[in-house]
Every structure is written in structure tokens, then in C-alpha cells.
Amino acid sequence: MSQPPETVARRILDVTPLMMRVIHTEMRSQRAADLTVPQFRVLLFINRNPGCSLLAVARSLGLTSPTIFKIVDGQVDDGLVRRQDSSQDRRKILLTLTPRGQDILQKTREGTQLRLTEIISPLSAREREVVFEALGLLQPLFLQRNEQEKMINHGERES
Amino acid sequence: MSQPPETVARRILDVTPLMMRVIHTEMRSQRAADLTVPQFRVLLFINRNPGCSLLAVARSLGLTSPTIFKIVDGQVDDGLVRRQDSSQDRRKILLTLTPRGQDILQKTREGTQLRLTEIISPLSAREREVVFEALGLLQPLFLQRNEQEKMINHGERES
DNA sequence: TATTGTTATACTCTATAACTATA
DNA sequence: TATAGTTATAGAGTATAACAATA
Numbered sequence: 010m011s012q013p014p015e016t017v018a019r020r021i022l023d024v025t026p027l028m029m030r031v032i033h034t035e036m037r038s039q040r041a042a043d044l045t046v047p048q049f050r051v052l053l054f055i056n057r058n059p060g061c062s063l064l065a066v067a068r069s070l071g072l073t074s075p076t077i078f079k080i081v082d083g084q085v086d087d088g089l090v091r092r093q094d095s096s097q098d099r100r101k102i103l104l105t106l107t108p109r110g111q112d113i114l115q116k117t118r119e120g121t122q123l124r125l126t127e128i129i130s131p132l133s134a135r136e137r138e139v140v141f142e143a144l145g146l147l148q149p150l151f152l153q154r155n156e157q158e159k160m161i162n163h164g165e166r167e168s
Numbered sequence: 169m170s171q172p173p174e175t176v177a178r179r180i181l182d183v184t185p186l187m188m189r190v191i192h193t194e195m196r197s198q199r200a201a202d203l204t205v206p207q208f209r210v211l212l213f214i215n216r217n218p219g220c221s222l223l224a225v226a227r228s229l230g231l232t233s234p235t236i237f238k239i240v241d242g243q244v245d246d247g248l249v250r251r252q253d254s255s256q257d258r259r260k261i262l263l264t265l266t267p268r269g270q271d272i273l274q275k276t277r278e279g280t281q282l283r284l285t286e287i288i289s290p291l292s293a294r295e296r297e298v299v300f301e302a303l304g305l306l307q308p309l310f311l312q313r314n315e316q317e318k319m320i321n322h323g324e325r326e327s
Numbered sequence: 328t329a330t331t332g333t334t335a336t337a338c339t340c341t342a343t344a345a346c347t348a349t350a
Numbered sequence: 351t352a353t354a355g356t357t358a359t360a361g362a363g364t365a366t367a368a369c370a371a372t373a
Contacts, residue, residue: 011293011294011296011297012296012297012300013296014285014288014289014291014296015281015285016300017285017288017291017296017299017300017303018281018282018284018285018287018288019281020299020300020303020304020307021187021191021284021288021299021303022191022277022280022281022284023303023307024303024306024307024310025184025187025188025191026188026191026205026209027307027310027311028180028184028306028310029184029185029188030229030230030310031310032180032181032184032185034230037341037342045362045363046185047362047363047364048362050185062331062332063331063332063333064330064331064332070189071189071193072363072364072365073364073365073366074331074332074333075332075333075334075335075364075365075366075367076363076364076365078332078333078334079362079363079364080362080363082333083362098330098331098372098373099331099371099372099373100330100331100332100371100372100373101330101331101332101372102331102332118181121181122174122177122178122181123177125177125180125181126173126174126176126177128177128309128310129173129176129177129180129306129309130173131309132173132176132305132309134170135170136305137170137171137172137173137176138170138171139298139301139302139305140176140179140180140302140305140306141171141175141176141179142298142302143298143299143301143302143303144176144179144180144182144183144302145179146291146295146298146299147183147187147288147299148179148182148183148186150287150288150290150291151183151186151187151189151190151287152186196364196365204339204340206339206340206341207339221354221355222354222355222356223353223354223355231340231341231342232341232342232343233354233355233356234341234342234343234344234355234356234357234358235340235341235342237355237356237357238339238340238341239339239340241356242339257349257350257353257354258348258349258350258354259348259349259350259353259354259355260349260353260354260355261354261355
């Protein structure tokens with residue numbers, strides 16, 4: 010009845026890329042305002058953490074600062090993100106979403122969510138409950154892992 | 169108790185990129201033979217379908233032929249994939265894994281699976297069962313969706 | 328010295344468009 | 351005419367290395 014951890018891990022490895030591919034395709038479609046997944050994630054973080062720094066974004070996404078710099082730079086050009094100098098610590102910048110950025114974020118989220126809703130529509134109420142619970146179990150584990158990898162990288166850089 | 173489809177969809181959208189990020193990082197690490205996720209998926213498909221054509225790979229992954237061509241071309245250069253001309257239909261090529269390709273695929277799969285196993289180790293037996301069942305429910309839905317999108321693209325191209 | 332952001336460079340993934348060879 | 355593979359081109363994501371400004 011109960012699955013060994015390796016079997017569950019294998020299934021995560023099989024299914025996650027499939028889901029990611031669908032999410033990616035939907036976000037690039039015109040319906041969802043044509044964001045890439047990393048762009049979407051950056052907007053999401055800034056929306057949840059207005060006034061955050063560039064490095065805060067990079068750390069939360071598990072990416073490097075040049076990577077985030079380029080993405081944010083493009084979003085500033087596109088009028089989605091506002092970049093201000095911090096008066097507290099003049100090395101830092103403060104990132105916030107523009108109204109347009111908020112709008113695009115919401116449209117993308119709604120569009121993608123709608124598509125995912127269609128895809129899972131064959132599930133019964135009980136099956137939806139199972140999926141919901143499962144992802145709720147996985148979320149903190151993978152969040153924590155992202156943090157740990159960040160710290161490991163930090164340690165390696167300094168050694 | 170039961171979650172509406174939109175809530176479940178939202179959670180898929182929240183959690184999938186987190187998992188994908190961990191999978192990506194693990195595959196790029198030296199432990200797992202340094203493949204990208206698309207490279208891994210190509211090797212996986214050829215391994216399951218020896219003698220397949222380039223377009224078969226592209227369709228199964230939901231990507232275009234130039235994209236797959238470049239990935240496969242690099243893998244042929246790296247000695248992971250063998251590309252032969254088909255004697256039946258001389259437009260086609262036959263793709264197979266070399267022993268080295270099989271070896272790298274297995275090492276990558278094992279390494280990534282091991283990392284995922286570590287990450288989910290806090291789960292109880294019952295929780296593992298929930299995760300396993302949930303992903304088993306999602307897999308066919310997202311597989312089917314990939315196929316549908318492929319056909320939609322086909323239709324649009326011909327119109 | 329350490330941190331924050333930035334620039335330079337290089338590589339991979341991805342798509343569209345256009346092409347060749349074959350059916 | 352249609353299909354399989356290829357090439358050219360362009361844009362986005364990603365990392366490492368090196369740098370300037372600030373703390």
C-alpha cells in the first residue's frame with residue numbers, strides 16, 4: 010500500500026517537467042500576457058515583497074544576481090517594475106511593481122490558473138483533495154531545500 | 169473539506185516551479201553528470217523509444233524540430249546519442265543511445281532521484297502515499313494536454 | 328573587508344522562417 | 351504537395367568572473 014520514498018521521488022521526476030511544460034506554454038501564450046516563467050516568478054515575489062532588493066529576489070528564486078538583474082532590467086524597460094535607490098543603504102535598490110506590472114501579473118496568474126483548472130477538471134472532489142494535500146506537503150520541503158542550496162553555494166564560494 | 173478546482177490549480181502553479189528548480193539544480197550538479205533538464209528528457213525518450221525519429225522526440229516533448237535538432241546534435245557530438253540514416257524512408261533518421269548515453273542517463277536519474285528522496289524524507293508513509301497518488305492522478309492529464317497542444321499548433325499552422 | 332548592484336562574456340533553450348532532400 | 355531534417359537568426363535564461371560604489 011505505502012510507496013517507498015524512491016518510488017515517490019521517481020514519480021516527482023516524471024511528472025514535474027510535464028506540468029512545467031504546460032505552465033510555460035500557457036504563460037507564453039497571448040491569453041496570459043506573454044511572460045516567461047522566470048519573469049512571472051520575479052513579478053510574484055516583488056508583489057509579495059514591495060520594496061525588496063535585487064538580491065532578495067535572487068535568493069528567493071535560487072538564482073544569481075546577474076540573472077535577476079537582466080530580468081528586472083527588462084521589466085523596468087517594459088514598465089512593469091519600478092527601481093528606486095534606497096536612502097537607507099545606498100548600495101541597495103528598492104523594487105516595486107508599477108500598476109501595469111500588477112495588472113500583467115494578475116492577468117497571467119488568472120490565465121494560467123484557468124488553463125490548469127481546465128486540465129484538472131476530470132478530477133473528482135476527492136481526487137482534488139488528494140492533489141491539494143499532496144502539493145501542500147511538498148511545498149515547504151522544496152521551499153526549504155531552495156534555501157539550503159543557497160546557503161551551500163554561499164559556503165562553497167567562501168571556501 | 170473539498171477544494172474547488174481553482175484553488176488546486178493555484179497550488180499547482182505555486183509548487184511546480186519550486187520542484188522544477190530543485191530538479192534543474194541537481195541535474196546541473198556534477199553529482200548527476202551535468203545534464204540540462206531538456207537534455208535529460210531527450211535521452212529519456214530515446215531510451216524508451218530506440219530508433220525513434222527526430223520529430224517523434226520533438227512531438228513527445230512539445231518542442232519544435234530545430235530545438236530538438238540542436239540538443240540532439242550536441243548529444244551526438246558528446247557521444248551520448250547515435251544518429252543513423254533510415255533505410256526505409258531516407259528522409260528520416262534513427263536515434264539510439266550509445267552505452268555512454270545510457271550510462272549518463274542512468275547516473276543522472278539516480279542522482280536526481282536520490283536528491284528528491286532526501287528532500288521528501290520528512291514525509292510519513294501515509295503522506296508519501298498521498299503524494300504518489302496525487303502525481304499519478306495528474307500525470308495522464310498533463311500528458312494528454314501536451315498532445316492536445318501539439319495538435320492545436322498543427323491546426324493553426326495549416327490554417 | 329564584505330555586500331550590493333552592475334557589466335562582460337559565454338553557453339543553452341527556444342521559436343520562426345526558410346531551405347534541401349525525399350516521399 | 352507534404353514530410354523529415356537542417357540551417358540561419360534572434361531572443362531569453364543562466365552562470366562565472368570581474369568590477370564600482372557603499373557599508
